[in-house]
Amino acid sequence: MSVMTHHISGNCADCPIRHRAVCARCEQDELEELESIKYYRNFEAGQTILWSGDKMGFVGTVISGIASLTQTMEDGRTQMVGLLLPSDFVGRPGRDGSAYDVTATTDVVMCCFRKKPFETLMAQTPHIAHRLLEMTLDELDAAREWMLVLGRKTAREKIASLLSIIARRDASLSPNGPAGPMVFDLPLTREAMADYLGLTLETVSRQMSALKKDGVILLEGKRHVTVPDMGRLMEEAGDDSDGGLMA
Amino acid sequence: MSVMTHHISGNCADCPIRHRAVCARCEQDELEELESIKYYRNFEAGQTILWSGDKMGFVGTVISGIASLTQTMEDGRTQMVGLLLPSDFVGRPGRDGSAYDVTATTDVVMCCFRKKPFETLMAQTPHIAHRLLEMTLDELDAAREWMLVLGRKTAREKIASLLSIIARRDASLSPNGPAGPMVFDLPLTREAMADYLGLTLETVSRQMSALKKDGVILLEGKRHVTVPDMGRLMEEAGDDSDGGLMA
DNA sequence: GGCCTCAATTGATCTGGGTCAAGGCATATA
DNA sequence: TATATGCCTTGACCCAGATCAATTGAGGCC
DSSP states (O other): OOOOOOOOOSSSSSHHHHHHHHTOOOOOHHHHHHHEEEEEEEOOOOOEEETTTTOOOOOEEESSOEEEEEEOOSOOOEEEOOOOOOOOOOOTTTTOOSSSSEEESEEEEEEEEEEHHHHHHHHHHHHHHHHHHHHHHHHHHHHHHHHHHHOOOOOOOHHHHHHHHHHHTTTTGGGTTTTSEEEEEESSSSHHHHHHTOOOHHHHHHHHHHHHHTSOOOTTTTEEEEESOHHHHHHTTSSSSSSTTTT | OOOOOOOOOOOOSSSSHHHHTTTTTOOOOOHHHHOOOEEEEEEETTOOHHHHHHHEOEEEEEEEEEEEEEETTSSSSSEEEEEOTTTTTEETOOBOOSSSEEEEEEEEEEEEEHHHHHHHHHHHOHHHHHHHHHHHHHHHHHHHHHHHHHHHOOHHHHHHHHHHHHHHHTGGGGGTTTOOOOOEEOOOOOHHHHHTTTTTTHHHHHHHHHHHHSOOEEETTTTTEEESSSSHHHTTTTOOOOOOOOE
């Protein structure tokens, strides 16, 4: 496999709506078809959804919780290569194996489709293929955006980039609109942040403290973040024009 | 835009063959259609093919030469996010703008299709969309593979990873089959290598010298490389199981 | 030959972030 | 109340790779 993620606009609280989102233009018939091959799966925090190299028998979307895609070297070094948030798509039509470990970072509920029928359906309905192509292109943009972060940014800029992406993704949580302060809870441990950013957890912790001391963010407890000024945060990220990994 | 690259198997010396490669299963009619909207463009080494943010009016494949996708920060730091080798596809059906600078690293010849007609054709022929989806998924895998390189590997491992990818891509150039020594010319300056690997050109140079001193590679001049033992090189890359950026 | 220019090498020094190690602070278990 | 466990913070030190700088070498051109 390889995994695709994409934030589909619209209501993501229930699965059938997501079917519509997967293919906004497809007819009721196709939705029915999708309905008939869907099923739900639950995963606990820390549980591995899919091992790298496994053949995977399903594709699906994350309904709730956070999952992550990680690659690991023999000596244990790991790099997170993608974050899956609710409404993101998992799976690779046309491929058997997974290229990464897919792990539930929090408790996760997924809505799955058996792979074979899904592929059959996709072959019959061009709109689904087009939608998947679009999603994959967005994923590719996001991955490449992240290559700049990993290759060229300082630790402080990396942290600011991650916070800014999460904040943007959770724009709905802003109490006073996108211009006002942003408030959100970090869905990741310091270690997970480090794996995403190509840093150590100690450096993540230090830079979080530094951003706090400098008033770029406010921290309540370890996870609850307030960003008084998004513009300032994005400056810190070294990134005016912007594109988010989570598309 | 965003750009997709993929090494299509088969003869890449002439353009019509590549049309067939874009859609191996499409009928003659479709090839004819593609023929009628194609045209060639030449670019000199160093020339920018497409600026980030530009609307792009074409898609196409690289016929000869090397092009690269780069992202640049305001202060000048740059990261290469993709390499386009002959037979690789450029363009993003369905999107207008480019997200990256596309630059000719050497002299480049491209076979282009005007974007609109290509999209129309794609909408009519599902096989093309499927092929593009596959290519994009490969690109995504490659980009994520590279995230591990950028985030977690040492300078020496990064260099070895790059050499091993180029060597594998040029497997045909091995005089004694894939098991024998590999010989190839580096298509990149030290600086371009550095931009790809998230290093400085000095570090690239030092690590090349080190790999040479340790017998991992032989250097004739600055660009002509012999790899006596590919297994050794891949060990140095910290990468037994393997996936190539250039898919 | 002499003189550019551009790519690459090599040396000397500095520093951001890694590494190792010691707590702190919750929530959980007894 | 004690005790463990998971997550996080902070400090002290070190080193891989960045930075600054000098030099070499291979064409190309007059």
